[in-house]
Amino acid sequence: MYRTAFLDIPPLTRAGGTVRLPGSKSISNRVLLLAALCDGETVIEDLLDSDDTRVMLDALVALGCGLQRLGPTTVRVRGLGGRLAVREARLFLGNAGTAMRPLTAALAVLTAQQGGRFELSGVPRMHERPIGDLVDALVELGARVQPLGQPGYPPLAVGGEPTSLRLDTPVRVRGDVSSQFLTALLLALPLAAAQRPITIEVLGELISKPYIEITLRLLERFGVTVQRAGWSRFVIPAGARYTTPGRIHVESDASSASYFIATGAIAATDAPVTIEGLGLASIQGDIRFVEAAQAMGAHIDGEANRLHVRRGAWPLRAIDLDCNHIPDAAMTLAVMALYADGPSTLRHIGSWRVKETDRIAAMATELRKFGASVEEGPDWLRVHPLPHDGSGWRAAAIHTYDDHRMAMCASLAAFNPARQPVRILDPQCVGKTFPDYFETLWTVTQADPARIPVLCIDGPTASGKGTLAAAVAERLGYHVLDSGALYRLVGLAAERAGIATDEAALADPAVVARLAALAERLPVRFGDGRIWLDGDDVTQAVRSEAAGMAASRVSALPAVRAALLALQRGFRRLPGLVADGRDMGTVVFPDAPLKVFLTASAATRAQRRYEQLISRGEPANIDSLLADLEARDARDRARAAAPLKPAEDALLLDNSALSVDETVQTVLSWWQRRQPFGD
Numbered sequence: 001m002y003r004t005a006f007l008d009i010p011p012l013t014r015a016g017g018t019v020r021l022p023g024s025k026s027i028s029n030r031v032l033l034l035a036a037l038c039d040g041e042t043v044i045e046d047l048l049d050s051d052d053t054r055v056m057l058d059a060l061v062a063l064g065c066g067l068q069r070l071g072p073t074t075v076r077v078r079g080l081g082g083r084l085a086v087r088e089a090r091l092f093l094g095n096a097g098t099a100m101r102p103l104t105a106a107l108a109v110l111t112a113q114q115g116g117r118f119e120l121s122g123v124p125r126m127h128e129r130p131i132g133d134l135v136d137a138l139v140e141l142g143a144r145v146q147p148l149g150q151p152g153y154p155p156l157a158v159g160g161e162p163t164s165l166r167l168d169t170p171v172r173v174r175g176d177v178s179s180q181f182l183t184a185l186l187l188a189l190p191l192a193a194a195q196r197p198i199t200i201e202v203l204g205e206l207i208s209k210p211y212i213e214i215t216l217r218l219l220e221r222f223g224v225t226v227q228r229a230g231w232s233r234f235v236i237p238a239g240a241r242y243t244t245p246g247r248i249h250v251e252s253d254a255s256s257a258s259y260f261i262a263t264g265a266i267a268a269t270d271a272p273v274t275i276e277g278l279g280l281a282s283i284q285g286d287i288r289f290v291e292a293a294q295a296m297g298a299h300i301d302g303e304a305n306r307l308h309v310r311r312g313a314w315p316l317r318a319i320d321l322d323c324n325h326i327p328d329a330a331m332t333l334a335v336m337a338l339y340a341d342g343p344s345t346l347r348h349i350g351s352w353r354v355k356e357t358d359r360i361a362a363m364a365t366e367l368r369k370f371g372a373s374v375e376e377g378p379d380w381l382r383v384h385p386l387p388h389d390g391s392g393w394r395a396a397a398i399h400t401y402d403d404h405r406m407a408m409c410a411s412l413a414a415f416n417p418a419r420q421p422v423r424i425l426d427p428q429c430v431g432k433t434f435p436d437y438f439e440t441l442w443t444v445t446q447a448d449p450a451r452i453p454v455l456c457i458d459g460p461t462a463s464g465k466g467t468l469a470a471a472v473a474e475r476l477g478y479h480v481l482d483s484g485a486l487y488r489l490v491g492l493a494a495e496r497a498g499i500a501t502d503e504a505a506l507a508d509p510a511v512v513a514r515l516a517a518l519a520e521r522l523p524v525r526f527g528d529g530r531i532w533l534d535g536d537d538v539t540q541a542v543r544s545e546a547a548g549m550a551a552s553r554v555s556a557l558p559a560v561r562a563a564l565l566a567l568q569r570g571f572r573r574l575p576g577l578v579a580d581g582r583d584m585g586t587v588v589f590p591d592a593p594l595k596v597f598l599t600a601s602a603a604t605r606a607q608r609r610y611e612q613l614i615s616r617g618e619p620a621n622i623d624s625l626l627a628d629l630e631a632r633d634a635r636d637r638a639r640a641a642a643p644l645k646p647a648e649d650a651l652l653l654d655n656s657a658l659s660v661d662e663t664v665q666t667v668l669s670w671w672q673r674r675q676p677f678g679d
């Protein structure tokens, strides 16, 4: 997950390949609660690992539920069997409506039966999301639920002394603000239906019906079959009792799939975008996004457990759609509408106003930043497309309002024909449902390599290039190329292969040919800050001064440099690269949008290297370090092939008197000034 302040997505051109998406949030949190409420153990497979499920898991642990992680996405839940294991707890539920609403109802019923007091709270936005209709229904029933702040909103206190619930008359709940209120009652009331049936009546028109379908389907998996008359009356049968299905699998999230369906529909493709773990028979309502995408022109082939998506009509066809059945995925249509052949209108989306943010207002504001004209009403949005020749599209920095869907939707604007990048502010908001969203996006999208930004940092030994490159890359969410390490690895590999690299040996063309062959097939792997050569961890070994000197000798050979060129250029991957070395700006990435030539006085650099070695517990002598680095720089500068020198368009930075932080800030501000997003 990108934990950066912003993430710049370069213009994307093509798409194709296979993605496996994380589990459905709606299913994950329902299944977790059901497993916690029933008797016995349930193994849940492919559970979503995200902010919203994490708060649910934490809450269940606080309630005394036995949880065992069997793998990254598999948990075993030992249910409470309808008996409270603790009588008091404070539950922090973040911004997870799928945790706040059902837990409120379940605890209201359980505390009415057994006594106990629980406090449920969340992030500030959660305290602005209505829950009054559910609270009213529970209070009407005789349960004790009280606001701890503003009436009608979390935080809430639930429980008190045991009390009898009024179950002989129908429980009434409004269905036109959030379907989660009805879901919460449907999940909680089977706990009270041992003796008698319980009827729930929905007041007003029920919105987001497909989410109720999910609830009913999952209740059935846990042994409770609810009778329903249309969408206004639901009867939980007498004697209802939760029983574990033993093992249950969570489908991939259909709302998350919408971004990849849209990607397939928008991007030119060689191969389709294939989404694994989700098929047309999904129980999730957002699977019907497929129909909406098809209406806009996407070619979608569905199988039982996968979808294949290709661009069909282009430009996309404008739509006028009642989106009540796909409230979350409908946001994706708003961005697809930018690529349509006329204005698209999304109707019946009033629930957007009470989600993670006011999504109608947020979407309208942010799409306008791309240059689009957008109209909005209380429960509708109309998006006018942008010209297909690219005119009118603007590069934009998109505010995401701590709303995962705003971030994921906005990424789709990176396919704009103007080839403008898109800046996503606070990208880590995707952690709510899809922590690795952007990483997954990179696996099925392509950009013109020339448009993938590279920031080059060249300069002499120990000027702080590596330190600067790592820090800048971390701030931008970019990859890092430590090109010096590649030359060091060639030296090390040569030593291991018994190939001498002293001056005399390097005069022999046969030795040079062997070294070039070695460099061409360097069995190297980088990962988690470590370097492996032929399976051995050589992270420490390559940093030795001897390895640096060997690198300096082999790097003077044009054949070795040529052999490493493609490998280095291969590091230019989405979303961008910071490359450190001697010839990054002059030879390897001559088209880089920013080249920095970093220097410091020889004395300063020797002192830094000395302190670096001492801090690693390695012996060091400042005079010999100074002599070595001057010798290395002299050789690097004097060689004929790719000598150490600033590129003509490089910015020079002498950081002798600058701290690491000041150096990083200087380079980041240069970088920002070259971006098209403004301040």
Ligand SMILES: Nc1ncnc2c1ncn2[C@@H]1O[C@H](COP(=O)(O)OP(=O)(O)OP(=O)(O)O)[C@@H](O)[C@H]1O
Pocket (backbone or CB within 6 Å): 460, 461, 462, 463, 464, 465, 466, 467, 468, 484, 548, 608, 609, 611, 612, 655, 658, 659, 660, 661, 663
């Ligand atoms: N601006 C700075 N002020 C003080 N110390 C610094 C500064 N920049 C880097 N250093 C320190 O100097 C040492 C050398 O830095 P670093 O390894 O990044 O240099 P380098 O240019 O990548 O070296 P090499 O060319 O040998 O790979 C490190 O210990 C680092 O922490």
Ligand SMILES: Nc1ccn([C@@H]2O[C@H](COP(=O)(O)O)[C@@H](O)[C@H]2O)c(=O)n1
Pocket (backbone or CB within 6 Å): 461, 462, 483, 484, 485, 487, 488, 548, 551, 552, 553, 555, 556, 580, 581, 582, 583, 584, 632, 636
């Ligand atoms: N692009 C590069 C990078 C490095 N070298 C040579 O490798 C030596 C070691 O580099 P470090 O950055 O790891 O110290 C260096 O002295 C150069 O001779 C190079 O030629 N080109």
